[in-house]
Amino acid sequence: MLKVRNLHAYYGKSHILQGVDFSVEEGEIVSLLGRNGVGRSTTVKAIMGEVAPQGSILFKGEEIAGKPSFEIAHRGLGYVPENRDIFPTLTVRQNLLLGIKSGQVQGRWTIDEMFDMFPNLAERADVHGGVLSGGEQQMLCMCRTLMGDPDMIMIDEPTEGLAPKIVEQVGDLLEEIASRGVAILLVEQKLSVALRISHRLFVMGHGRIVYEGTPDSLMQSDDIRAEWLEV
Amino acid sequence: MLEVFIFSTLNGLVTGLLLFMLASGLTLIFSMMGVLNFAHASFYMLGAYFAYSISLHLGFWMGLIFAPLIVGILGAVVERFALRRVHAHGHVAELVFTFGLAFLIEEAVQFFWGPDTKNYQSPDILDFPLFTLFGQEFSAYRGFMIAISVGIFIGLYYVLTRSRIGIIIQAAITHPHTVANLGHNVPFIFMGVFGVGTALAGVAGVIAGPVLTTFPGMAVVLGSIVFVIVVIGGLGSLGGAFIASLLIGLLQSYAIASNVGMPDLLNLVGLEFSRDHPLTDLWTLTLPQIAPILPFLLLVLVLIFRPTGIAGKREQ
Numbered sequence: 228m229l230k231v232r233n234l235h236a237y238y239g240k241s242h243i244l245q246g247v248d249f250s251v252e253e254g255e256i257v258s259l260l261g262r263n264g265v266g267r268s269t270t271v272k273a274i275m276g277e278v279a280p281q282g283s284i285l286f287k288g289e290e291i292a293g294k295p296s297f298e299i300a301h302r303g304l305g306y307v308p309e310n311r312d313i314f315p316t317l318t319v320r321q322n323l324l325l326g327i328k329s330g331q332v333q334g335r336w337t338i339d340e341m342f343d344m345f346p347n348l349a350e351r352a353d354v355h356g357g358v359l360s361g362g363e364q365q366m367l368c369m370c371r372t373l374m375g376d377p378d379m380i381m382i383d384e385p386t387e388g389l390a391p392k393i394v395e396q397v398g399d400l401l402e403e404i405a406s407r408g409v410a411i412l413l414v415e416q417k418l419s420v421a422l423r424i425s426h427r428l429f430v431m432g433h434g435r436i437v438y439e440g441t442p443d444s445l446m447q448s449d450d451i452r453a454e455w456l457e458v
Numbered sequence: 459m460l461e462v463f464i465f466s467t468l469n470g471l472v473t474g475l476l477l478f479m480l481a482s483g484l485t486l487i488f489s490m491m492g493v494l495n496f497a498h499a500s501f502y503m504l505g506a507y508f509a510y511s512i513s514l515h516l517g518f519w520m521g522l523i524f525a526p527l528i529v530g531i532l533g534a535v536v537e538r539f540a541l542r543r544v545h546a547h548g549h550v551a552e553l554v555f556t557f558g559l560a561f562l563i564e565e566a567v568q569f570f571w572g573p574d575t576k577n578y579q580s581p582d583i584l585d586f587p588l589f590t591l592f593g594q595e596f597s598a599y600r601g602f603m604i605a606i607s608v609g610i611f612i613g614l615y616y617v618l619t620r621s622r623i624g625i626i627i628q629a630a631i632t633h634p635h636t637v638a639n640l641g642h643n644v645p646f647i648f649m650g651v652f653g654v655g656t657a658l659a660g661v662a663g664v665i666a667g668p669v670l671t672t673f674p675g676m677a678v679v680l681g682s683i684v685f686v687i688v689v690i691g692g693l694g695s696l697g698g699a700f701i702a703s704l705l706i707g708l709l710q711s712y713a714i715a716s717n718v719g720m721p722d723l724l725n726l727v728g729l730e731f732s733r734d735h736p737l738t739d740l741w742t743l744t745l746p747q748i749a750p751i752l753p754f755l756l757l758v759l760v761l762i763f764r765p766t767g768i769a770g771k772r773e774q
Binding site for chain 1: 626637638640641
């Protein structure tokens with residue numbers, strides 16, 4: 228589904244990504260872990276075209292490195308940014324409608340299904356997105372991306388600032404999304420969610436991948452966790 | 459008195475709604491680009507000239523349809539092939555570019571159509587009094603101007619607040635990256651908004667040309683007032699632009715129709731100056747005389763007491 232090879236990216240003169248390599252297969256949940264500042268968010272931004280990438284990014288067998296963001300989204304790659312970016316003056320329903328791409332045929336998800344999954348959003352369908360709680364905004368942001376019927380979504384820190392109960396709900400939603408054949412690249416700092424739902428994990432350090440394994444293998448690698456993840 | 463009030467209100471509405479057609483496009487473009495397009499009124503002038511030329515061969519109504527289309531396409535081309543490139547160099551470069559474009563369009567108009575006023579006429583079918591009140595006639599063409607302006611306002615309001623494309627435009631103005639990540643072609647949306655904004659200015663030119671006369675200085679005459687409106691309304695606010703347009707239109711119309719002058723005001727406070735006073739010109743000023751500077755006076759007051767305008771938001 229997604230193959231990233233020797234990906235480099237810069238912020239000014241700072242060399243942030245220094246040759247990132249990883250892949251995500253169809254229907255798979257893959258987590259990208261690491262401490263703050265190691266380049267996790269920059270990796271997804273570079274894939275999405277928000278940061279100029281150097282290297283190869285193959286999505287469904289086609290090179291997307293350097294393509295405009297809207298074109299990448301049209302090819303089926305969804306992105307839920309770290310800051311959520313809900314449109315605060317638009318209603319919940321309007322936020323969801325925005326996720327539908329022009330010319331898109333009926334996809335895997337409908338607004339009614341979203342409302343069935345999240346009764347909270349259904350109850351607040353006609354209120355402005357800006358007044359939702361952090362958890363509701365996160366759900367809305369994910370649902371909005373799903374309305375575009377992506378084959379894969381990249382989610383940056385979805386549990387940031389959320390209560391433990393909501394974090395659990397986010398994890399359940401990600402599993403539900405994957406069960407419908409949508410691959411997920413989860414950028415996370417919280418090990419608990421990543422270990423619970425991921426099929427494979429990559430750990431980043433100093434702008435490159437320093438570890439690849441499964442949740443079980445990472446749990447057994449005390450040295451990796453101590454060196455690259457624990458604070 | 460009632461007669462003066464009613465006709466001043468109607469004339470103020472005509473002017474105000476006409477100004478809104480220009481201001482709406484300008485304020486939308488400002489929301490998008492973050493910079494005022496100084497060439498906006500030049501597109502209004504082009505609308506009038508294109509409509510004049512088309513009307514000579516195909517009649518007024520064909521001009522009303524095709525002139526705004528041509529102006530809109532021209533606006534979209536300017537955005538796509540010039541402004542978008544200049545945008546990369548910052549707001550100052552954009553401002554200078556739009557200034558230059560305004561001069562270029564004015565020179566081009568004089569080159570192709572000449573410096574004289576054009577005999578651009580309203581259609582014969584609307585050449586009758588819509589109604590007569592207190593023995594004074596209100597022309598059908600002015601009624602038509604109000605109808606077109608109100609129709610455009612309702613259409614614009616509906617598209618921007620109720621339609622899917624309007625929702626995308628609203629979101630793209632504030633969160634362009636997020637909208638692009640959802641699969642919407644933001645540069646294309648911006649080009650479309652610029653094209654529609656200039657087309658609206660074109661419509662204003664088509665319908666104002668026969669009333670306000672079609673001449674190479676028409677952009678300068680209305681252009682400065684339109685800038686006043688978007689600042690008073692609050693930069694980027696469509697609702698604010700609507701209120702400010704009507705406010706300026708009505709204010710100027712009432713001022714022109716009134717007979718009040720400085721001597722009347724001075725008499726109220728018991729002051730009187732002799733005819734040979736050195737400042738006679740100042741003491742004898744009348745409201746109709748200062749009507750043209752009222753919008754600018756209002757601008758200064760708004761900038762002092764409410765810099766964000768009627769409905770503008772303070773930048774964070």
